[in-house]
Amino acid sequence: MSDTIVSTGTIAAAVQSGELPARVWMYSNYHCNLACSYCLTESSPRSERRQLTAEQMIAVAEQARELGFTALGITGGEPFLLPWLPETVLAMAEHLPLVLLTNGTLFAGDRIERAAALAHPDVALQISLDSHLPDVNDMARGPDNFAKVVEAVPRLLARGVRVRIATTTGGPLDSPALSPLQHLVASLGVAEADHLIRPIVRRGRADEFGLGVQAVARDIPCELTITGDGAFWGSFGPTVRSGRLDTDLLLTRTILPLAVPANALLGVLRGMPEGTDARLGIR
């Protein structure tokens, strides 16, 4: 299955037909100023950086468009720890619209202006907020996380930055217990459609602590994901456990040209039985 040869036109056709998911994710880096208990990548200020370069990220964006993908995502680690991030994101947005995941805690005072530079119609910041109760939110995500996020979101919106809120929950996705949080998010100025609620995935540190839903490979959503260590099946693929990168969802070590991992992903998809799409509501 891995030796399926597919032309670049085939990737575009597969994206258009919905066979291949339209978004390409990138892990810009693995280190983070926080160390959340459920972190899929065991990120912390001390973790290995596993960085992509700015040049690689822009090349992925350009080649993703050429191949026929239609959207990009950037995650980490905390991408805003990279000094060159804002200008790189803007260069990438020249090619495709993108969503940038951030913990939203690095925007105090004047530092907001780094993020404000990303006021662009094709760039959205996705910030995590897990509870309307500061203590509950901060238990998993660290001290003062709640206060920093609640302060940053309206300031970003006021500067014209598109903001989405992502909530990771250990409970049911439709629990009424989430409604105070939904109200809070709305009061910050974020539209309901821009509030994503998703389950904890039991990989990385969440696995060590026994949290989350057990995600076996084929239940994990498929979206081509590029890291400094190679290309993966999905954005929940390149997780870290006990300091070691999970390789079960590795597609290829080659990341550029992007056609190499894109073809490998399509090859795996075509070797798979029907109906193996995500049933866990993981996004």
Next chain:
Amino acid sequence: MRDDGQMPRVDLFDLDHAPITVQDYFTVGDPGPIVAALAAVPELMAPTLGFIGAALGPGSIGVRYKEFAILRTSVLQGCSYCIHAHTTVSLDAGLSNLEIRALRGEVALEVGFPLDDERALIGWIDALAGATGPIPDDVWHAAQRYWPQHSLVELTVTVGATMFLNRFATGFQLPTAPHVTERLVAAGMA
């Protein structure tokens, strides 16, 4: 031959850790250390195994002469992993203990291979795998006297593929499988 009890230098992947693009190689049991090491770079698996399979498989020249090339090259390159593995394959291919000992350099070549054509072929293999730089005309002429060009092309690909495997297995200190060691002991070829 010794194994030195060395640990492999690279991760040998198992089914739990095998990348999704190469998991099929692991679902039918232990695929052996070469596949287990190659899984680190999954996009190399299919092309590498395809090449190795074609280069080391029976081909048009047949397993006997393929094993001449593989075992002899492995001896000249000092690769204990491949010497062990291909001593057993040579036994399966019908080579005698004496012939295998001659290829392994434990008895004189003339003793194991009295026929000129087979010695000429081994001379070509020795010149490829046991030396660097140009290959003397007399070695080529001797081989060409007995063997068609396409056979020499085929066997030269086998020598080259074996040299790659030799350096891969030796560089990463790949371990000889227990069943291979048992087989060598039982055959008195350990």
